[in-house]
Amino acid sequence: xxxxxxxxxxxxxxxxxxxxxxxxxxxKGEILGVVGESGSGKSLTATSIMxxxxxxxxxxxxxxxxxxxxxLTTLDEASYRRLRGRRIALISQNPMTSLDxxxxxxxxxxxxxxxxxxxxxQKARARSIELMEQMRIPQAAxxxxxxxxxxxxxxxxxxxxxMALAADPDLIIxxxxxxxxxxxxxxxxxxxLIDLVRERGLALMLITHDMGVVAQACDRVVVLYAGRVAExxxxxxxxxxxxxxxxxxxxxxxxRGGQARGSLVGIPGVVPRVLDYPRGCRFNPRCDxxxxxxYTETPPVHADGSAAVACHFSEVRAHx
Amino acid sequence: xxxxxxxxxxxxxxxxxxxxxxGGLFSPAKVLRAVSDVWLDVPRGRVTGIVGESGCxxxxxxxxxxxxxxxxxxSVIFDDVELGGLxxxxxxxxxxxxxxxxQDPYSSVDPRYTIRxxxxxxxxxxxxxxxxxxxxxxxxxxxxxxxxSPxxxxxxxxxxxxxxxxxxxIARALAHKPSFLVLDxxxxxxxxxxxxxxxxxLEYLQRDLGLTYLFISHDLGLxxxxxxxxxxxxxxxxxxxxxxxxxxxxxxxxxxxxxxTFEPDPSKRRHIxxxxxxxxxxxxxxxxxxxxxxxxxxxDRCRQERPEMSDAPGHRVACHYPLN
Amino acid sequence: xAQPMHTLVRIVSTPRGAVSGAILLIVILCALLASWVAPxxxxxxxxxxxxxxxxxxxxxxxxxxxxxxLSRIIYGARTSLAVGxxxxxxxxxxGLVLGGAAGYFGGAFDRSVTAIVDLTWSFPEILIALILIxxxxxxxxxxxxxxxxxxxxxxxxxxxxxxxxxxxxxxxxATIGLGASHGHVLFQHLLPNALTPVIVAGMLxxxxxxxxxxxxxxxxxxxxxxxxxWGAMMSSGTAQIxxxxxxxxxxxxAIAGTVIAINLFGDAIIxxxxxxxxxxxx
Numbered sequence: 001x002x003x004x005x006x007x008x009x010x011x012x013x014x015x016x017x018x019x020x021x022x023x024x025x026x027x028k029g030e031i032l033g034v035v036g037e038s039g040s041g042k043s044l045t046a047t048s049i050m051x052x053x054x055x056x057x058x059x060x061x062x063x064x065x066x067x068x069x070x071x072l073t074t075l076d077e078a079s080y081r082r083l084r085g086r087r088i089a090l091i092s093q094n095p096m097t098s099l100d101x102x103x104x105x106x107x108x109x110x111x112x113x114x115x116x117x118x119x120x121x122q123k124a125r126a127r128s129i130e131l132m133e134q135m136r137i138p139q140a141a142x143x144x145x146x147x148x149x150x151x152x153x154x155x156x157x158x159x160x161x162x163m164a165l166a167a168d169p170d171l172i173i174x175x176x177x178x179x180x181x182x183x184x185x186x187x188x189x190x191x192x193l194i195d196l197v198r199e200r201g202l203a204l205m206l207i208t209h210d211m212g213v214v215a216q217a218c219d220r221v222v223v224l225y226a227g228r229v230a231e232x233x234x235x236x237x238x239x240x241x242x243x244x245x246x247x248x249x250x251x252x253x254x255x256r257g258g259q260a261r262g263s264l265v266g267i268p269g270v271v272p273r274v275l276d277y278p279r280g281c282r283f284n285p286r287c288d289x290x291x292x293x294x295y296t297e298t299p300p301v302h303a304d305g306s307a308a309v310a311c312h313f314s315e316v317r318a319h320x
Numbered sequence: 321x322x323x324x325x326x327x328x329x330x331x332x333x334x335x336x337x338x339x340x341x342x343g344g345l346f347s348p349a350k351v352l353r354a355v356s357d358v359w360l361d362v363p364r365g366r367v368t369g370i371v372g373e374s375g376c377x378x379x380x381x382x383x384x385x386x387x388x389x390x391x392x393x394x395s396v397i398f399d400d401v402e403l404g405g406l407x408x409x410x411x412x413x414x415x416x417x418x419x420x421x422x423q424d425p426y427s428s429v430d431p432r433y434t435i436r437x438x439x440x441x442x443x444x445x446x447x448x449x450x451x452x453x454x455x456x457x458x459x460x461x462x463x464x465x466x467x468x469s470p471x472x473x474x475x476x477x478x479x480x481x482x483x484x485x486x487x488x489x490i491a492r493a494l495a496h497k498p499s500f501l502v503l504d505x506x507x508x509x510x511x512x513x514x515x516x517x518x519x520x521x522l523e524y525l526q527r528d529l530g531l532t533y534l535f536i537s538h539d540l541g542l543x544x545x546x547x548x549x550x551x552x553x554x555x556x557x558x559x560x561x562x563x564x565x566x567x568x569x570x571x572x573x574x575x576x577x578x579x580x581t582f583e584p585d586p587s588k589r590r591h592i593x594x595x596x597x598x599x600x601x602x603x604x605x606x607x608x609x610x611x612x613x614x615x616x617x618x619x620d621r622c623r624q625e626r627p628e629m630s631d632a633p634g635h636r637v638a639c640h641y642p643l644n
Numbered sequence: 645x646a647q648p649m650h651t652l653v654r655i656v657s658t659p660r661g662a663v664s665g666a667i668l669l670i671v672i673l674c675a676l677l678a679s680w681v682a683p684x685x686x687x688x689x690x691x692x693x694x695x696x697x698x699x700x701x702x703x704x705x706x707x708x709x710x711x712x713x714l715s716r717i718i719y720g721a722r723t724s725l726a727v728g729x730x731x732x733x734x735x736x737x738x739g740l741v742l743g744g745a746a747g748y749f750g751g752a753f754d755r756s757v758t759a760i761v762d763l764t765w766s767f768p769e770i771l772i773a774l775i776l777i778x779x780x781x782x783x784x785x786x787x788x789x790x791x792x793x794x795x796x797x798x799x800x801x802x803x804x805x806x807x808x809x810x811x812x813x814x815x816x817x818a819t820i821g822l823g824a825s826h827g828h829v830l831f832q833h834l835l836p837n838a839l840t841p842v843i844v845a846g847m848l849x850x851x852x853x854x855x856x857x858x859x860x861x862x863x864x865x866x867x868x869x870x871x872x873x874w875g876a877m878m879s880s881g882t883a884q885i886x887x888x889x890x891x892x893x894x895x896x897x898a899i900a901g902t903v904i905a906i907n908l909f910g911d912a913i914i915x916x917x918x919x920x921x922x923x924x925x926x
Binding site for chain 1: 373374481483511512513514515516517518519520523527538539540541542544545546565566576577579580581582583584585586587588589590591592594595596599
């Protein structure tokens with residue numbers, strides 16, 4: 001069942017248009033990976049869904065965003081406030097700045113539950129400790145009374161996840177939740193997120209640049225490039241038969257176990273800045289397959305069921 | 321013996337480094353042992369990888385290897401010369417042959433310097449006088465070698481992308497045609513597409529110039545791709561030395577690290593088992609095996625007695641009960 | 645400060661920067677060209693013409709010895725600015741060396757420098773200046789020396805904080821790795837990058853130094869008669885405050901105007917260079 005549906009979303013900030021015709025669906029009980037390099041528009045997509053565009057001087061230019069039947073593009077701020085944190089929770093990249101340094105851990109989680117669910121202090125406390133235990137936090141009752149600076153980075157990020165869950169949301173948007181963490185801790189957090197979705201049936205939008213994390217965790221994938229969707233498909237489809245040259249290149253950037261030396265290729269050049277988007281396909285300066293048409297015409301989106309690709313030279317075959 | 325010695329470009333012998341943290345008029349300083357008793361030979365012309373998580377001492381080890389930091393105990397021998405005994409002039413001469421590429425390309429060039437000035441600086445600090453024409457051709461040669469356009473010479477660092485800046489950092493390190501490069505997480509703060517570009521460049525340079533690399537990284541996947549030997553560190557000590565990229569880990573920590581590295585292939589998904597216990601504080605290390613608190617195989621002996629590195633050549637491991 | 649001219653243009657294109665800059669320029673020109681600009685000599689006494697009100701012939705009136713007040717204020721600018729700039733200039737220079745060395749080398753040297761600096765930091769500048777003048781005797785030279793020592797702590801601390809911050813930049817370690825000497829690192833990288841905030845702080849301190857010089861002059865410890873000094877002029881004006889209030893008012897206006905202009909201009913520089921955070925570091 002579709003929980004979040006985004007159709008042809010374009011966002012402008014001043015005269016710039018950093019998001020241009022983004023479309024994807026997210027079902028309940030599903031993990032959607034949103035991938036791309038820095039500057040591809042991943043975080044801005046999250047900002048748009050959270051209704052925080054006005055904070056950065058942006059607005060929705062056209063397109064629609066429906067969350068559980070609610071039209072997010074016309075939602076007023078008061079209604080948005082009841083949605084944010086309560087039904088849509090955000091886990092940000094930096095656990096260090098997501099917690100208030102002078103408030104005890106427990107009080108910060110309690111606050112979410114009592115604010116959104118109206119729980120009594122005793123109930124909120126019991127619930128917070130239960131959530132922390134689900135997050136595999138050892139000695140949760142002790143940690144409940146501690147301050148953020150007493151915890152390691154991995155522990156803080158688990159607390160941030162617990163806070164996101166405190167109001168029992170339907171959708172969690174995790175913006176690079178593991179980038180700042182060590183690999184063993186990253187693996188733990190990713191597993192916690194996967195278990196959450198499987199056990200509670202909520203939906204997770206996982207923003208990441210790491211194709212390894214995508215392969216491990218996601219059901220479906222949207223590949224963004226320079227503010228547009230390059231390709232979206234099931235995770236098997238994306239890795240087994242990538243249609244867009246950018247997707248192919250992105251996957252090739254990560255060495256596989258046993259890959260021969262000297263066979264790793266990067267993508268030449270860098271993601272263009274919003275001001276310098278080229279005409280036609282925005283990937284054309286970095287694409288090894290680019291033809292004259294790629295420099296003049298914006299590639300149409302070939303869609304087939306839940307799969308889509310925007311390239312002049314790819315036919316879509318939805319991978320089952 | 322002589323054969324092994326000549327194949328070994330750099331050798332660390334019992335390297336230990338302590339830091340005194342804090343401490344003032346009224347409080348004693350705490351001592352942090354970042355690197356403990358590290359013995360390691362870096363073979364000539366090969367890529368030796370050092371992998372571990374933050375706080376394992378890999379960056380400190382990198383700096384000790386080049387004597388950018390002085391060791392608290394132990395010694396570093398580079399091509400039969402003991403670094404600790406060198407006078408400052410001798411050390412400066414030797415620095416032409418051993419160089420470092422740093423993690424953060426964004427601050428690796430002085431913001432007031434143009435790229436040209438930054439590339440001429442290696443010659444200035446080595447007191448090599450270049451004429452204007454020599455400097456120009458050297459700078460062009462260096463930029464071309466790392467795949468940058470010579471037009472960038474008059475740019476300032478803030479006008480370059482992260483990948484371009486890292487290429488400038490590599491060019492600077494190669495100015496005196498060194499034989500040994502320490503690469504301290506050279507791609508960790510770059511996008512994956514740029515990371516792959518830089519790794520490809522480093523591979524090309526290694527083959528082309530016959531360089532010896534000490535490659536520091538937290539990314540076991542990348543290290544397994546790039547390195548001939550893999551050294552795994554945990555809380556200041558070497559716990560395992562894998563002789564090649566496909567060797568099966570024998571230390572439970574290396575196994576955990578490998579299991580935490582996701583491959584870009586959904587058919588190779590795995591369930592991440594729960595790690596109990598927290599990483600011990602580096603100020604207060606346990607007397608037994610430092611990994612015992614998180615290890616699922618740990619026995620009483622592991623908590624009481626620190627495992628020594630096995631002596632056998634090839635695959636070496638510091639564990640009482642290594643995996644098979 | 646990659647492009648000083650460009651920065652200057654940006655500063656004077658704001659109203660605050662333009663007005664304060666113009667006032668400063670006038671004061672500096674008066675000080676430099678005093679013997680041409682001033683209508684009279686500053687030390688010719690004319691007792692019958694004492695305590696005259698401002699008029700066409702004496703725009704700001706005359707003092708108790710019949711000397712032209714405007715001319716004395718113009719010459720006074722020379723004293724104030726000379727003492728302010730040279731004392732702060734010397735203080736900045738020594739502060740850069742001390743703070744730079746302390747921040748870069750650390751260790752026992754750093755601890756002793758910091759201890760002394762913290763000690764002087766806990767006394768008011770005026771007290772330090774008074775103690776030093778008590779030892780060296782009154783006069784312009786001892787005033788200038790006293791002011792430089794009084795402000796030394798500030799610049800040493802600021803430089804040290806800058807250097808300690810910059811020391812962790814990768815390019816510093818990279819340069820050491822290339823084989824650079826301490827001198828090269830300190831003079832080619834650390835000090836040039838630390839310089840801008842220290843110079844701006846020095847500029848702001850010049851305003852304070854002018855007030856301190858005036859205060860010492862007011863107590864008769866600064867410039868000795870007949871050398872005109874704004875502080876000393878105000879001091880002598882106190883006796884005539886009910887008969888000839890302009891003697892105390894106009895030098896006061898000169899001090900206030902100059903110091904306000906310096907502070908506003910300094911603020912404009914801080915905003916143009918976006919270094920407010922760096923100045924707070926110490």
